[in-house]
Amino acid sequence: MAQEVSEPDLSTQAGRERFLAEASDWEMISGSGQTMDVGPQMRGAVAVFKNGVIVVASGQRHRPQVNAISVRARHFGIARIKMLDAEKDFIEELYKAFGSTKPKTNWRALDLERQKTLSRIIHEAAEMRASDIHMRVLEDYTEIKIRVNGRMMEIGQEPSQDGQEMIRAAFAVAQGQGASGTDSTFQQGAMFANSGLLPENVEMLRLQYTPTSEMRGALVMRLKYVSKSYETDVDSLGYSLQQATDLRNMRLKTNGMYIFAGKVSSGKTTTLQRCLNAMFLDKRKEISIYAAEDPKELELLGAIQAQINAGTNAVTAFRDAMKAALRSDPNVIVLGEIRSEELTSMAIEAAKTGHALWSTVHAGSALGILNRLINLGAEREDLKDPRTVGGLIYQRLLGVICQHCRTPLSEALDNEAIDADLAERFARLTGRDMSQLYVLGRGCDKCFKGLTGRTVVAETIRPDARLLEMYMDESRVKAEQYWLTPNEEGGMGGAPVMHHALIKAGAGICDIDEVQGEVDLLETYERELSQLVPRLRRDIDALLAG
Ligand SMILES: [Zn+2]
Known part of the structure; x- marks a missing residue:
């Protein structure tokens, strides 16, 4: 002090x-x-x-x-x-x-001490497959939390001063902008195996430091686990049969844009990686893949992965990479994210000239991807062609509730652990008895706080000309109706992400509270998508029947 x-x-x-x-x-x-x-x-x-x-x-x-x-x-x-x-x-x-006195504080020794604590925290977090570690130095203590399966939980506290010193010690072994930088505000860095602090199953730790008030700060460390190299299994991530088929069809195409949307931690990187690796093997390694992302996250088989140091000038860096890509004779181009008008037009140009282009954008639904592209300057005419717009995917990740300790909805209602209105609506929509529905349990020795992992909920669209023309020339609402109308009634037979999430909640795989909080409100589904209810009940039965 x-x-x-x-x-x-x-x-x-x-x-x-x-x-x-x-x-x-x-x-x-x-x-x-x-x-x-x-x-x-x-x-x-x-x-x-x-x-x-x-x-x-x-x-x-x-x-x-x-x-x-x-x-x-x-x-x-x-x-x-x-x-x-x-x-x-x-x-x-x-x-x-x-000046001549020997330093009384041995900073190296102190660092080692702090690094030991830090390493213990990282090991503990990795054991629980945490995605992030949050360390916040407060006035009286340092709060240490981790995010597991999307949820935050506190795993311990350290003295206030120790927290700030731990953050210093972390940057002392991190690569990137080190502690000697003159940037007093935000700091970033990455920690690798050579820091000696990471467990074997963690490949990298990305550090983001934010100074808060009174010379204190907060450090968020994102864990990147060693991926079982080059996995190709897309289907097991949680897609419905139809969605898995859609993704398989998209992988077969050698032209057009295939675009993912979803929040941070929506699993889109994992899906993209597995899709591309599966494609590479399906096509007997006879295709060339060119990838440009910042930072590099995808582990891709046989791909040229351009090193992009975007820094402050991301637009220029990506433009250069795209130009290089188009000159490198690729079949498939992977672009980390389409985020400028220039990249949008380059992406469309690539898709129109015999390349398959896989990328991501910020959008809140699969159809919303089209709107995002228009906002990024895409020509409506270009977006009417299903050979250009090959696939739209929107997804989220939801926690998988433990089958051993999950609680029947009826019991949760008795204990007032769930909102009565929500419980009734859930039972009504699914057409099931409350004793046959389940919510997150308290946790047991087979799970972690009632959860055992995460699963994808998604909506996928392989647009046809009619959908795209309706969207561009008529209205989004009409296009959406056409997409949701069953095949036998002349529509595309699509289903929104809320439908997928409700199937999983109805089958006792996901928690209804999380569906409601993370995906959408049940009220909206009941009001606007009531025509899907009979299908929802069939889909739940089908999923339960395995
Ligand atoms: Zn359990």
């Missing part, structure tokens, strides 16, 4: 003497070869003490070098900084008085 110091006026002899008396047992951490390596040219400008007192030469506070030093001090875990002005001579005197 920073030691309280009254503020002496260092421009007076009395003030300097008082300071020296007070500081007699302080530790100076700046100097050549010290914790804060300050070269000779800065020795008349700034002196840093471990308790957070920084003495700066008058008028030099705002020099970038001085600023950089105070930022570094913060990264070293010094929570409270107090700046004092003094004359150059006095600062040089401080170096003579304190």
Whole structure:
């Protein structure tokens, strides 16, 4: 903890003497070869003490070098900084008085200590297959939470100061922008196996540091697990039979755009990766795949994966990569995300000229992908051609509830563990008795807090000309109706993601509360999609029958 110091006026002899008396047992951490390596040219400008007192030469506070030093001090875990002005001579005197003393704090040893704790936390998180670790330094303690199967839970606390030091220690072994950077605000980095802190099943940890108030901050670490290399199984991710067939048909095509939408952690990277690897093997490795993403996330068989250092100029970097792709004779182009007008037109051009283009956009539904492309400057005429718009996929991930400890809906209702209105609506829609429906249980030795994994819920569309023309020329509502109308009544027989989610809730695989929270409201389904209810009941029975 920073030691309280009254503020002496260092421009007076009395003030300097008082300071020296007070500081007699302080530790100076700046100097050549010290914790804060300050070269000779800065020795008349700034002196840093471990308790957070920084003495700066008058008028030099705002020099970038001085600023950089105070930022570094913060990264070293010094929570409270107090700046004092003094004359150059006095600062040089401080170096003579304190500078020769051996550092009392062994930062390397301290780092090792903190890294041990950090490693323990990472191992614990990986054991539970957490996707993220959140470390938030608060005034009184450091809160440590992990996200497992989409849900946050606290796994422990550390002292406040230790948290800030752990964050420093994490960046000390991370690659990327290190602790010596002058960027006082946000920091990013990545930790790999060579840090010695990761368990075997974790390939990489992506770090994002956000400074909060009062020199404290929050670190979020995203775990990237070692993927069982080059998996090709798409079907087992949770798609319905129809959706799996759609995806298989999309993989067979050698032209057109195949576009995924979904939030962060919607499983689209996994699906994209498996689809492309399956395609590569199905086509007996006789196709060439060119991928451009930032950061690189996909593990692709036989692909040229362009290294993109987008930095601040993502648009230019991706344009260059796309140009290179088109000159590299690819059959399939994978673009991390379509996010600018220029990329949109390049993507459409590629799709129209005999390439299959797989990518993602930000959209809230499969049909919404079309709207997003229009907003990104796509020509409506181009989007009317099903040879150009080959496939639209929207998906989410929902927790899989443990079959051993799940709770019957009737029991959850008695215990007031579920909203009565929601329970009734759920039973009514599915046409099942409350004793045959289930919600998340309390957890047992076969699961983690009632969950055993995650499963995809999705909507997939392989558009035909009529759908695209309706969407572009008439109205989105009409197009959606056409998509949802059963085949035998002249429609496309499609089903929205809410339908898929309700099938899984009805079959006791997903929790209705999560469906309602994550996908959509049951009210909406009941009001707007009531024509799908008989089909919902059949689909639940079919899923239960296996
Ligand atoms: Zn269980």
